[in-house]
Amino acid sequence: MPRRSDCPISNVLDFVGDKWSLLILRDLVFFNKHSYSEFLNSPEKMATNILSSRLERLENDGLIAKKVDVEDKRKNVYTLTQLGRDMLPIMLEMMIWSSKHDPNTNAPEQLIKRAKNDRENLINDLLGRIES
């Protein structure tokens, strides 16, 4: 997506302003998923060609990094870069919005509470868990 303006909101949308990209980042942060097939099994059921193109774009944009799995060379291991990790606060605010306005949202209440009242520590905990 070409840069449309210097607006900081428009700029983020140039990176992840579609229905799928943030779900991949979500899977990386919240569900410890790291591979193509894991992303594919997420409940939103994205098509294989879309997943493929989004992984490629996220990598090109520097939000994720790709390495061949040392234990199974058919597999790629995807990880978040700093740019990708820094999308986490945006995702937390989305969770708070849904917990307020969507009665069917399935976010754990405890997580929402921490997102509201203990953000910095929650972010450190979530990102710290990724390192290991």
Next chain:
Amino acid sequence: MPRRSDCPISNVLDFVGDKWSLLILRDLVFFNKHSYSEFLNSPEKMATNILSSRLERLENDGLIAKKVDVEDKRKNVYTLTQLGRDMLPIMLEMMIWSSKHDPNTNAPEQLIKRAKNDRENLINDLLGRIES
């Protein structure tokens, strides 16, 4: 957009997961814009049919409300609902992301500082300004 899952992030994307919807909400919050022609003049230059369809969808989804302008009956006046106002924290986090990773972002430094250190008051100030 039909609901794809009960994930709170997916849910927000079902509402504003495209390149344009959040820019309309941005114009309403940050630039006090209220009409079709004002949105159209934003620097991202969205097409008239896209703007039209997004305004319709945002209204149907309950994020904005539309009224005929009492002073000029050709015009509509668009305002944020509570659902729309509650998207503001998401936009603030996007601004913070861009201020960190995009050297060309044009958000005022003072605004970013307040978004980081004085969020609640900033939100109240921005939304309070809308009422008047």
Next chain:
DNA sequence: TTAATTGATTGCAATATGCAAGTGAATTAC
């Protein structure tokens, strides 16, 4: 009464999406 403005809609080409099927390399099962 004519001209300009506003908020759209329409037609059409280009792009993106969704789905099913297929591919080749790596791994596992026999």
Next chain:
DNA sequence: GTAATTCACTTGCATATTGCAATCAATTAA
């Protein structure tokens, strides 16, 4: 060692969405 399976894509094709220019009706201004 061969066959079957897994994995990460890729392709083909129908449908949907987008981008762009032109047009429209209603309202307002001159």
